[in-house]
Amino acid sequence: MPTPSENLAALGLELPNVAAPVAAYTPAVVDRGVVRTSGQLAFVDGELACTGAVGEGGTSPETAAQAAEVCALNCLAAAAQAAGGLDRLAGCVKVVGFVSSKPDFFGQPAVVNGASELFGKVFGDAHARSAVGVAALPLDASVEVEAEFALA
Amino acid sequence: MPTPSENLAALGLELPNVAAPVAAYTPAVVDRGVVRTSGQLAFVDGELACTGAVGEGGTSPETAAQAAEVCALNCLAAAAQAAGGLDRLAGCVKVVGFVSSKPDFFGQPAVVNGASELFGKVFGDAHARSAVGVAALPLDASVEVEAEFALA
Amino acid sequence: MPTPSENLAALGLELPNVAAPVAAYTPAVVDRGVVRTSGQLAFVDGELACTGAVGEGGTSPETAAQAAEVCALNCLAAAAQAAGGLDRLAGCVKVVGFVSSKPDFFGQPAVVNGASELFGKVFGDAHARSAVGVAALPLDASVEVEAEFALA
Numbered sequence: 001m002p003t004p005s006e007n008l009a010a011l012g013l014e015l016p017n018v019a020a021p022v023a024a025y026t027p028a029v030v031d032r033g034v035v036r037t038s039g040q041l042a043f044v045d046g047e048l049a050c051t052g053a054v055g056e057g058g059t060s061p062e063t064a065a066q067a068a069e070v071c072a073l074n075c076l077a078a079a080a081q082a083a084g085g086l087d088r089l090a091g092c093v094k095v096v097g098f099v100s101s102k103p104d105f106f107g108q109p110a111v112v113n114g115a116s117e118l119f120g121k122v123f124g125d126a127h128a129r130s131a132v133g134v135a136a137l138p139l140d141a142s143v144e145v146e147a148e149f150a151l152a
Numbered sequence: 153m154p155t156p157s158e159n160l161a162a163l164g165l166e167l168p169n170v171a172a173p174v175a176a177y178t179p180a181v182v183d184r185g186v187v188r189t190s191g192q193l194a195f196v197d198g199e200l201a202c203t204g205a206v207g208e209g210g211t212s213p214e215t216a217a218q219a220a221e222v223c224a225l226n227c228l229a230a231a232a233q234a235a236g237g238l239d240r241l242a243g244c245v246k247v248v249g250f251v252s253s254k255p256d257f258f259g260q261p262a263v264v265n266g267a268s269e270l271f272g273k274v275f276g277d278a279h280a281r282s283a284v285g286v287a288a289l290p291l292d293a294s295v296e297v298e299a300e301f302a303l304a
Numbered sequence: 305m306p307t308p309s310e311n312l313a314a315l316g317l318e319l320p321n322v323a324a325p326v327a328a329y330t331p332a333v334v335d336r337g338v339v340r341t342s343g344q345l346a347f348v349d350g351e352l353a354c355t356g357a358v359g360e361g362g363t364s365p366e367t368a369a370q371a372a373e374v375c376a377l378n379c380l381a382a383a384a385q386a387a388g389g390l391d392r393l394a395g396c397v398k399v400v401g402f403v404s405s406k407p408d409f410f411g412q413p414a415v416v417n418g419a420s421e422l423f424g425k426v427f428g429d430a431h432a433r434s435a436v437g438v439a440a441l442p443l444d445a446s447v448e449v450e451a452e453f454a455l456a
Contacts, residue, residue, distance in 0.1 A: 026431065136406075137412070
């Protein structure tokens with residue numbers, strides 16, 4: 001069976017550098033076999049890839065789903081750094097996807113699928129998940145994703 | 153002491169079927185003695201029982217509290233399926249209740265009580281809980297509830 | 305190395321009384337070495353210290369950050385009560401900060417720093433964290449903070 005890092009490479013992806021948090025917290029913490037990540041934004045090389053609330057007249061769900069995949073990749077990088085490598089992770093157990101949403105946008109699940117599908121391809125398993133629409137996110141980000149991983 | 157399933161039956165309730173998620177995630181995951189559920193909506197027989205933001209001119213808190221109980225029942229069903237039966241659960245340790253809220257609605261705790269009270273009756277214990285008001289939820293749901301249970 | 309309670313005292317702070325929840329939940333739960341707190345509001349002696357959405361024309365981020373520190377202190381009190389004392393906690397592993405936000409307020413991280421910095425000073429470590437902007441919080445609170453702590 002291919003490892004998570006082999007699966008990631010097969011997707012043509014590689015782990016980005018982990019951005020330093022702007023405050024008194026850390027990208028991920030390992031405790032008792034569980035790796036909890038901080039909420040990750042869609043940073044690509046230090047630039048936020050997708051901003052604005054999702055919905056009619058705003059950011060499209062498709063664009064936001066791509067941003068959710070970037071958030072997920074940043075979750076993987078943070079968790080891998082904390083755990084000592086991506087292949088130390090057995091799988092993803094929980095995802096919460098926060099989507100900055102216009103009041104009449106109700107398609108949060110399709111947006112957060114951008115993250116869930118990446119985790120599914122990397123680990124070959126499925127996780128529990130909540131997807132919610134929020135009023136605003138840091139730096140006007142469209143999506144924020146946090147995840148919990150199980151150590152192998 | 154009655155079992156959780158005896159308590160549920162005494163309330164005149166039974167576990168519903170677990171709805172298949174619409175995406176690359178799963179209703180609940182068991183890891184290291186903790187069962188994490190996905191955020192559950194108030195589906196009854198495949199129909200969403202309660203939609204719209206809660207507050208003045210919208211969905212009433214009482215109606216939304218009933219929906220929160222339905223969400224909680226769906227959490228129990230998801231967790232029971234993942235754990236191999238309701239009586240494999242020792243209790244509920246954490247609930248997050250997301251309430252789609254008009255900007256001047258501040259009664260989220262009473263809404264989420266619909267979920268907390270059901271868990272209290274089924275397990276005879278109390279859990280940690282957060283209740284927050286959000287801009288929008290999937291499918292215009294009024295309430296979404298996620299829970300963590302401890303295995304017996 | 306100073307203990308958490310010595311660190312707290314050095315800051316000139318003491319643990320407040322734990323407010324009784326208004327519903328069928330409890331301030332904190334210990335399970336398998338993890339202490340999960342309920343979402344805490346900025347209550348000081350039974351009065352909510354800071355209300356209203358944060359942003360232009362509303363509550364200032366600086367005021368809300370002070371409220372987040374109060375929420376964090378209430379998290380510590382709840383966790384200490386459940387764990388049998390503050391010094392039973394080895395550290396904080398996860399924080400979620402919900403900030404009631406006007407739609408154009410994107411400075412949630414600076415607000416939630418009020419909580420993160422207190423945890424950092426008390427435990428001398430850093431935690432994983434998500435900061436999100438929400439539509440409304442219970443009792444019109446400006447901030448709600450939930451935390452997970454690891455038992456020593």
